[in-house]
Amino acid sequence: MTNQDVVMPDIAAAAAMPGSSGRAPLFACRGAAAVSASSMLGGGGAAYQAAVVAHVAPVPSIRPCASWVVEAMRASSPTRPAAAAAAAVDVEYDAWTQRKHPSALGSFEQVAAAASGKRVVVFLDYDGTLSPIVADPDMAFMSDEMRAAVRDVAEHFPAAIVTGRCVDKVQSFVGLPELYYAGSHGMDIKGPSSNEEEDTKILLQPAREFLPVINKAYKALMEKTKSTPGARVENNKFCLSVHFRCVDEKRWNPLAEQVKAVLRDYPELKLTQGRKVLEIRPSIMWDKGKAVEFLLKSLGFDDDRRDVLPVYIGDDRTDEDAFKVLRKRGQGLGILVSKCAKETDASYSLQDPAEVMEFLVRLVQWKLRRSSSAMRPRV
Numbered sequence: 222m223t224n225q226d227v228v229m230p231d232i233a234a235a236a237a238m239p240g241s242s243g244r245a246p247l248f249a250c251r252g253a254a255a256v257s258a259s260s261m262l263g264g265g266g267a268a269y270q271a272a273v274v275a276h277v278a279p280v281p282s283i284r285p286c287a288s289w290v291v292e293a294m295r296a297s298s299p300t301r302p303a304a305a306a307a308a309a310v311d312v313e314y315d316a317w318t319q320r321k322h323p324s325a326l327g328s329f330e331q332v333a334a335a336a337s338g339k340r341v342v343v344f345l346d347y348d349g350t351l352s353p354i355v356a357d358p359d360m361a362f363m364s365d366e367m368r369a370a371v372r373d374v375a376e377h378f379p380a381a382i383v384t385g386r387c388v389d390k391v392q393s394f395v396g397l398p399e400l401y402y403a404g405s406h407g408m409d410i411k412g413p414s415s416n417e418e419e420d421t422k423i424l425l426q427p428a429r430e431f432l433p434v435i436n437k438a439y440k441a442l443m444e445k446t447k448s449t450p451g452a453r454v455e456n457n458k459f460c461l462s463v464h465f466r467c468v469d470e471k472r473w474n475p476l477a478e479q480v481k482a483v484l485r486d487y488p489e490l491k492l493t494q495g496r497k498v499l500e501i502r503p504s505i506m507w508d509k510g511k512a513v514e515f516l517l518k519s520l521g522f523d524d525d526r527r528d529v530l531p532v533y534i535g536d537d538r539t540d541e542d543a544f545k546v547l548r549k550r551g552q553g554l555g556i557l558v559s560k561c562a563k564e565t566d567a568s569y570s571l572q573d574p575a576e577v578m579e580f581l582v583r584l585v586q587w588k589l590r591r592s593s594s595a596m597r598p599r600v
């Protein structure tokens with residue numbers, strides 16, 4: 222496959238970062254401990270029933286080592302640097318945005334040129350992208366302004382929320398029935414409905430058979446981790462989250478041991494990691510990237526890839542699966558939401574949800590301008 226349709230920033234991509242010694246670990250802000258994503262894979266050696274839908278294959282099982290888990294917990298949770306180090310981090314961030322992953326706002330003209338004449342499809346992560354990160358996962362509300370921006374996006378482009386959250390929860394936060402929702406890291410895909418009361422249509426649930434085991438693991442994790450102050454287990458239907466944002470760092474190791482002990486009884490589940498959260502999910506080859514591919518295909522955007530521009534915006538390690546898919550397809554535009562330099566497969570960057578909102582507003586304005594100029598009679 223050629224990469225001619227992937228939207229790459231118009232910068233000297235080959236240019237090395239000044240002072241950079243090489244590649245940082247995926248999703249560690251520079252300076253944090255190096256842990257590869259693959260080291261986080263969980264699951265055991267036992268064979269398990271894989272009667273999921275045909276395209277869902279099990280992943281190879283690798284037992285996570287607790288110390289690696291803790292290292293990864295630290296890597297994704299860098300402590301605030303001292304003043305001098307903070308200045309260095311700023312310099313590095315500036316170099317990262319200038320040379321590797323420019324701001325999607327600063328480069329909006331370039332983004333608009335790439336979208337010109339194409340059907341744009343918008344994919345949005347939720348936590349850290351549409352809503353700010355907060356200590357209590359039940360309080361991660363998005364602002365009314367953001368809701369209005371997303372509503373406008375959905376009016377002008379096909380749009381989907383792709384999240385680790387369970388669909389019901391994220392739908393209640395977003396409150397826009399006109400969107401597609403891919404919850405549980407893409408393992409629960411639902412179509413739009415005409416109003417909030419009507420049930421959304423299930424399009425795909427590739428991990429349905431794992432529900433009983435997920436529920437058992439949920440109870441076991443609740444029981445096991447209740448002795449760790451601040452730990453919190455969230456049931457996201459087809460996957461689980463063990464939050465450690467409010468856990469004292471000294472207790473991260475014992476918490477990782479507790480999670481690992483529970484997972485020993487569930488070889489059909491694997492462990493991944495997000496922002497101060499351990500995520501437990503079925504060991505199947507399904508992720509946010511696969512969900513994006515599924516949606517593009519089922520919405521009829523897979524026939525002629527040259528006239529479709531998927532735009533995916535996300536902030537977390539799990540969003541990298543979607544960025545990778547776009548890069549591999551040689552199509553579309555990945556935008557990482559981050560305030561620090563990270564290794565990523567996204568092309569562009571935005572700093573925070575406020576910038577995401579500004580970008581969405583500009584995208585809609587661009588579309589409106591194009592539609593009105595197309596309708597203006599030529600003289």
Ligand SMILES: O=P(O)(O)OC[C@H]1O[C@H](O[C@H]2O[C@H](CO)[C@@H](O)[C@H](O)[C@H]2O)[C@H](O)[C@@H](O)[C@@H]1O
Binds near residue numbers: 354466500
């Ligand atoms: O794919 P996402 O929409 O980004 O969901 C990933 C996880 O998001 C939530 O946790 C994160 O946000 C919380 C609220 O701001 C924060 O407290 C937590 O530390 C973050 O990891 C959600 O609660 C998790 O279940 C999702 O897996």
